[in-house]
Amino acid sequence: MQVTFYGVRGSIPTPGKDFVRYGGNTACVHVALQDGTDIVLDAGTGIRQLGNQLIGKSSPVHLLLTHNHWDHIQGFPFFAPIYQPEREIIITPGQTSLPEHDQILRQMQGSVFPVPSSALKSNITFNVLPDTTESWQLGDAMLSRLPMNHPGKGSAYSITADGAKVVYMTDNELYPPYKKDTDFLSFVEFARDADLIIHDAQYMLSDMPGKSGWGHSVAEEAVKLAMACNAKSVALYSHDPERTDDDIDAVVAHCQTYIEAAESSVNLLASAEGLQLSL
Numbered sequence: 001m002q003v004t005f006y007g008v009r010g011s012i013p014t015p016g017k018d019f020v021r022y023g024g025n026t027a028c029v030h031v032a033l034q035d036g037t038d039i040v041l042d043a044g045t046g047i048r049q050l051g052n053q054l055i056g057k058s059s060p061v062h063l064l065l066t067h068n069h070w071d072h073i074q075g076f077p078f079f080a081p082i083y084q085p086e087r088e089i090i091i092t093p094g095q096t097s098l099p100e101h102d103q104i105l106r107q108m109q110g111s112v113f114p115v116p117s118s119a120l121k122s123n124i125t126f127n128v129l130p131d132t133t134e135s136w137q138l139g140d141a142m143l144s145r146l147p148m149n150h151p152g153k154g155s156a157y158s159i160t161a162d163g164a165k166v167v168y169m170t171d172n173e174l175y176p177p178y179k180k181d182t183d184f185l186s187f188v189e190f191a192r193d194a195d196l197i198i199h200d201a202q203y204m205l206s207d208m209p210g211k212s213g214w215g216h217s218v219a220e221e222a223v224k225l226a227m228a229c230n231a232k233s234v235a236l237y238s239h240d241p242e243r244t245d246d247d248i249d250a251v252v253a254h255c256q257t258y259i260e261a262a263e264s265s266v267n268l269l270a271s272a273e274g275l276q277l278s279l
């Protein structure tokens, strides 16, 4: 299994010289399986570059959406495979509180975008699973999902294949002030023994309580989750748009002190555009 980051930024893209090393595109991660299956996590602006890679193939694209906030769907109209005739695009929507499964297509209509979704030549279908569905098979992979704590809700995903497990949890507030959909121990169970957890770390404890309830986690708690579930690696994700490259370096250094204090062996990194991990 190969995991490649195409967009790591939360909320809004951040071009500019202070954001070059970690990247400014919004949420998108590509998971390539050994059997050739392409799984795409979220369709933020990072998906444009991924599309330029995938257009060289003709096999189906499996897009898993956490939710429909703009920074998770905005890149879809610029994802080249959707313009390929007969290309199979299978979209699994997130478990959002409003049942708007095709919202990603409805951003391509009216005065909002010049090409209506009805003009797309690809074969786009929605894999709308019953709310009770927790796990399902895709090629050689076993997929699982879990509701997240976020305004409007959403889904976390786990992908187990090729002898590895990757868990993708964004946007997720581990300790929200509102009623939780999932508690910390359930997240621990979901991500147990993962080779890699990609978790929302948009804020830090020092940002609180001002941003409590905004639907994102603090980096320190994302690291605690990784340690609690015995993960091999944790990638801090959904970087705050105000956080420069140097700021992110400081977040990692700060969180590393938690790992050392706990005498944990978890490998800590900050998600970065172009970073590729083989699991």
Ligand SMILES: [Zn+2]
Binding pocket: 067, 069, 150, 171, 215
């Ligand atoms: Zn969101």
